[in-house]
Amino acid sequence: MLCGSFREAAERLGLIEADNTLDDCLTEAEQWAMPCSLRRLFATILVHCEPGDVRGLWDRHLEPMSDDYRRSRTSPDEVEQIVLLDIRGMLQSMGKDIVDFALPTIDDAFDPTEGEAREVIEETTVEFDMDDTKLVSSLNLEQRAAYDEILTTVERGDGGVFFVDGPGGTGKTFLYRAMLAKVRSQGKIGIATATSGVAASIMPGGRTAHSRFKIPLSCDDGASCSFTKQSGTTKLLRMALLIIWAEASMTKRQAVEALDNSMRDIMGIRDRPFGGKTVVFADYLLRVGNGTEDVDDQGNILLPEDICLPSTGEVDDLEKLIDHVFPSLDDNMSDSNYMTSRAILSMTNDNVDKINIRMIDRFHGDEVIYHSFDIAEDDPYGYYAQEFLNGLTPNGLPPHALKLKLNCPVILLRNIDPANGLCNGSRLVVRGFERNTIDAEIMIGQHAGRRVFLPRIPLCPSENDMFPFKFKRKQFPIRLSFAMTINKAQGQTIPIVGVYLPNPVFSHGQLYVALSRATAKRNIKILIQKEKPKEKANKLKDNPKKRKRPTVSLLTSMKNIVYKEVLTG
Structure with missing residues (x-):
């Protein structure tokens, strides 16, 4: 027009x-x-x-x-x-x-x-599937032993602290659901929390531990939670018979101690952990995760050959990884379960963006591009050009030009409404577009299947000193999630996983997180890409006739960065 x-x-x-x-x-x-x-x-x-x-x-x-x-x-x-x-x-x-x-x-x-306190109303009205009360009959021997011991403690009111340990796919969430259903079916209160919003969303009524317990973001030794003795949180915790905290080892020791200090205070029981409540901490550590896997003289660990893809150092290597993770893509683009049951993980946003761009170009349908509105808030004289601001993509923010297609998978970048499934890391599928809103469907966790409507929201980088000005981007708070960073995948279970490692991992526990997302060893493929020396690559570029058929090698070793003092601190 x-x-x-x-x-x-x-x-x-x-x-x-x-x-x-x-x-x-x-x-x-x-x-x-x-x-x-x-x-x-x-x-x-x-x-x-x-x-x-x-x-x-x-x-x-x-x-x-x-x-x-x-x-x-x-x-x-x-x-x-x-x-x-x-x-x-x-x-x-x-x-x-x-x-x-x-x-x-x-x-x-x-x-x-x-x-009545809002917190108590929320917990007493948590909707749980009555079928969860039947899960106990499907527990294996180890799960049943944990179930019986923990719930016996709950029924007697003795209190106790338990730690549930097990790799991904061994049924920890299955066990939590069974215990929560048993307590809640009797009209009693069981509190489900996790360190990350994604892990919390998997459990009925799950909330992040920081949100539920009002744990300060900056915790020092001897700290307490920020709720008062007259608050709704205090009333809820006094009434609760069971408290579950998943991914406990991902949080700081001081955060757990803050809850312990506050629980002892509000319960008036100083000589028992958490004031005599039954508390279940849940997580798991692998040999890769705790740094006990054998390494070579360069600090690299050897990965199983059957999960590694051969590398030539060419562009086609990445295409082969994509085909392993997304087989028969053309036939499954409208299958939301197919799209959200698989992802490729890498270390940096640059690598992830490269994969997502390839994937959305292969995806069928008309594309819609949403442009962000960017400003430098403390720039009254307009020193920073709009084109410069549009070219910035700080960590944790969506791109300036957000390219989407119907039924493509996306990941949420902010906590919008964690109690209702919209938390940082939630995976969704796009169902509709308008100029100022996006219709999406939650695909993971207890709220799977719920349709939600997302507006553009103002977003700022989490690191305030990233730029010499205060940068604000107004954009839909999502990114494509065919691929995501390893850090973003933390706390998620993704049945089929590809891991793209063109460069060595660079932070604590990164390799462990990448390897432990899939539900089975057969469902993970790793591409450790062979890098070409720059000088040699430039010569080949200048002299195409000297190019030779690329050599294929199976790279199976990778650095594993683990700060053991973190695990023992």
């Missing part, structure tokens, strides 16, 4: 931000979203999108957000109050209070909670 100005044309192309993008975001979603999804999108916008006219958004979009309630209630005031209560609960699950936003006041007469 013909636009009346360059600005209007740029807005329609998504190259500059329009003044009414948040209004348009909700309006677009109203065409095909259920009212409950609209309310969640509204809450997400309040928390993450910095709206300037909150009350105006509310007034303009209350009717579509309340359509389901208006069918069964005739009083407009009652409908408005119910919508407000619903949004209040959503904001609370995101760690915010509705009183912080310019919305109508909630009338206590319509509040059904009767003053």
Whole structure:
């Protein structure tokens, strides 16, 4: 269509931000979203999108957000109050209070909670599959032994600290679900937490440990959690009979000690760990992970030959790895389970981006490109050109030009609503596009199958000193996830894994995390790419006639970086 100005044309192309993008975001979603999804999108916008006219958004979009309630209630005031209560609960699950936003006041007469603590309501209303109560009959001998011992302690009220140990795929989550179902089916409280949001999302009612226990982000020796004795968290922890903390070894010792100190305090029992509660810590360490695997004189470990792919140092090596991880891709692009049950892991965003670009180009369908809106906040004189800002892709941020296609897999880059499956690292599949919102489906964890609507949100790099200015990017908080960084995959179980190592690993535990994501040895393939000396490569480039058929070698050794003092500290 013909636009009346360059600005209007740029807005329609998504190259500059329009003044009414948040209004348009909700309006677009109203065409095909259920009212409950609209309310969640509204809450997400309040928390993450910095709206300037909150009350105006509310007034303009209350009717579509309340359509389901208006069918069964005739009083407009009652409908408005119910919508407000619903949004209040959503904001609370995101760690915010509705009183912080310019919305109508909630009338206590319509509040059904009767003053009960939000944390207690959340845990007592956790939905769990009744089939989980039958899992106990499927436990193996070792799982059953752990199940019986832990739950006997719960039933007697003796308290105790347990550590569940086992490699990926051995059924730790299966065991946790069985124990939680047993406790919750009796109307009692079992708390499920994990160090990472992804691991927490796998368990019914799972929350991150820092969120649930209010653990300070910076913990020193002797620290305590930040909840008070009169808080809802205190009431919840006093009522809880079982506490599970998965991926415990990924967190700092001081974080665990902070919970211990606070539990002893609120329970009034100083001489027993965690105030006499039954606490289960869960994780696992492999020989690779704890640094006991044999190494050569250069500090490299030898990997099994049957999981390594031959390397020529050519581009085709990566194509072979892609074909191993994504066989028959053309026939399975619409199969969301196929897409989210496999991924290629590498060390850096540059490697990951290279793979994702190849994959999305091979993917069928029309592409949609969303451009970010980038600013340097402390640059009043415009020293930094827009093209320069657009070219930056700091770690943890989406790219300026986000290329997507229907049914492609993506990964979430921020904690949007962890209690409802939208946490940093969640894997989704794209189901629909609009100019200002993306329709996606959660594919992993207890909320798998839920449709969600994502707006653009302002994002800043986690490292404040990365640039000599404060950089902010407004973009959809997702990346393609055909490939992802090894660090991003931490806490996830991915049935079929490829590992692309064009360079040695460079941080503690990186190789261990990469090797332990797959559920079976037969489902992992590793490409340690042979590097060409630069001088030789340049000569071959200048003299094509001197090129020879590439030699094939099977590279099976890789550096394993483990700081053993971390494991014993």
